[in-house]
Amino acid sequence: xxxxxxxxxxxxxxxxxxxxxxxxxxxxxxxxxxxxxxxxxxxxxxxxxxxxxxxxxxxxxxxxxxxxxxxxxxxxxxxxxxxxxxxxxxxxxxxxxxxxxxxxxxxxxxxxxxxx
Amino acid sequence: xxxxxxxxxxxxxxxxxxxxxxxxxxxxxxxxxxxxxxxxxxxxxxxxxxxxxxxxxxxxxxxxxxxxxxxxxxxxxxxxxxxxxxxxxxxxxxxxxxxxxxxxxxxxxxxxxxxxxxxxxxxxxxxxxxxxxxxxxxxxxxxxxxxxxxxxxxxxxxxxxxxxxxxxxxxxxxxxxxxxxxxxxxxxxxxxxxxxxxxxxxxxxxxxxxxxxxxxxxxxxxxxxxxxxxxxxxxxxxxxxxxxxxxxxxxxxxxxxxxxxxxxxxxxxxxxxxxxxxxxxxxxxxxxxxxxxxxxxxxxxxxxxxxxxxxxxxxxxxxxxxxxxxx
Numbered sequence: 001x002x003x004x005x006x007x008x009x010x011x012x013x014x015x016x017x018x019x020x021x022x023x024x025x026x027x028x029x030x031x032x033x034x035x036x037x038x039x040x041x042x043x044x045x046x047x048x049x050x051x052x053x054x055x056x057x058x059x060x061x062x063x064x065x066x067x068x069x070x071x072x073x074x075x076x077x078x079x080x081x082x083x084x085x086x087x088x089x090x091x092x093x094x095x096x097x098x099x100x101x102x103x104x105x106x107x108x109x110x111x112x113x114x115x116x
Numbered sequence: 117x118x119x120x121x122x123x124x125x126x127x128x129x130x131x132x133x134x135x136x137x138x139x140x141x142x143x144x145x146x147x148x149x150x151x152x153x154x155x156x157x158x159x160x161x162x163x164x165x166x167x168x169x170x171x172x173x174x175x176x177x178x179x180x181x182x183x184x185x186x187x188x189x190x191x192x193x194x195x196x197x198x199x200x201x202x203x204x205x206x207x208x209x210x211x212x213x214x215x216x217x218x219x220x221x222x223x224x225x226x227x228x229x230x231x232x233x234x235x236x237x238x239x240x241x242x243x244x245x246x247x248x249x250x251x252x253x254x255x256x257x258x259x260x261x262x263x264x265x266x267x268x269x270x271x272x273x274x275x276x277x278x279x280x281x282x283x284x285x286x287x288x289x290x291x292x293x294x295x296x297x298x299x300x301x302x303x304x305x306x307x308x309x310x311x312x313x314x315x316x317x318x319x320x321x322x323x324x325x326x327x328x329x330x331x332x333x334x335x336x337x338x339x340x341x342x343x344x345x346x347x348x349x350x351x352x353x354x355x356x357x358x359x360x361x362x363x364x365x366x367x368x369x370x371x372x373x374x375x376x377x378x379x380x381x382x383x384x385x386x387x388x389x390x391x392x393x394x395x396x397x398x399x400x401x402x403x404x405x406x407x408x409x410x411x412x413x414x415x416x417x418x419x420x421x422x423x424x425x426x427x428x429x430x431x432x433x434x435x436x437x438x439x440x441x442x443x
Binding site: 014015016019020021022023024038041042043044045049051089091092094116 | 159162163164167235238241242244273274275297298300302342358359360361362363376377397406
């Protein structure tokens with residue numbers, strides 16, 4: 001079980017969740033943030049601090065956001081456009097820094113009208 | 117430095133650790149419980165004291181804080197020694213017992229250890245680029261405001277700690293500046309209102325870029341999140357309140373076998389180290405489920421198996437608690 005960052009985060013990347021995460025499992029993509037499902041301990045600290053309500057437990061995702069569960073996983077276990085190998089489980093986003101890539105699905109999303 | 121001698125040392129005062137302390141007491145063993153945090157309860161106390169938990173056997177719903185209080189009360193008749201604000205950093209096998217050394221220099225001699233460390237011990241999230249200035253003007257925790265008297269202080273962060281410390285420093289420090297990445301603060305609404313009414317200079321939405329100084333902190337460079345314009349804030353002291361992260365690095369240093377930041381145990385909850393057992397979220401074995409209720413069972417398994425190592429004439433099965441004198 002894990003938390004999932006949905007596409008409401010696209011072009012927002014507020015990053016408050018990163019400060020709350022006690023295991024540093026939220027990674028910064030180019031357009032959005034992603035939770036490493038294997039590193040997430042399901043504590044829920046990130047959920048209430050998101051200013052755009054983008055974070056849900058994977059078991060209660062809104063129906064239009066169920067796809068985000070696989071998208072979060074793909075960010076770590078598939079080779080992202082422009083990269084040579086999957087990110088995997090680095091054991092902390094601080095060590096990795098901004099990943100400067102997104103999943104193909106996130107790249108293809110239209111600009112977020114809520115972003116300024 | 118003080119030395120504590122016990123039959124069982126429990127490392128980690130979360131729910132599994134508190135239940136292990138009860139079980140050690142029930143087995144007639146003396147017990148100490150060590151934790152890096154200032155109070156018992158582990159993740160429950162640190163992360164969700166007010167949340168309702170629905171999957172503890174016998175409780176249709178129980179508030180986190182109340183579960184911790186009940187666990188402490190359950191262990192209390194056996195008078196466990198609580199060693200709080202301590203990190204267990206070293207393990208020495210002495211044959212008939214083990215010696216655990218703490219970061220403070222304290223040592224604990226124990227006949228058995230049960231590691232119930234959960235996700236590990238909590239440490240402040242470091243300020244990027246601040247390593248060289250730690251203890252030289254850069255602090256992550258403000259236990260007392262006295263050292264800041266008359267200084268220009270910059271606080272970084274947007275949560276309760278950042279806002280509370282900024283408010284506490286007001287009137288003690290010569291000036292207080294609070295830097296946060298966002299316009300909004302996550303701290304309690306009441307604290308944010310006090311902040312608005314205070315003399316604290318609030319600078320948002322700005323991110324820290326670099327800490328500057330020759331030997332000690334002299335200034336912090338911050339950059340506007342949107343316009344990318346930089347600004348240098350002169351200061352004598354810098355406080356970074358960027359949250360906490362947990363890791364089990366200090367336990368790995370004991371020589372414990374780990375897998376993906378968990379401790380590998382067998383079916384008796386025994387680790388690869390002599391006289392060391394583990395229980396709760398920190399354990400790893402095929403089929404592991406990370407729930408409080410599973411941790412309770414593992415704590416009982418660990419302590420009862422440890423009891424036979426402490427006293428080879430003891431049996432693994434403890435007898436039934438209903439046979440005890442307490443009623």
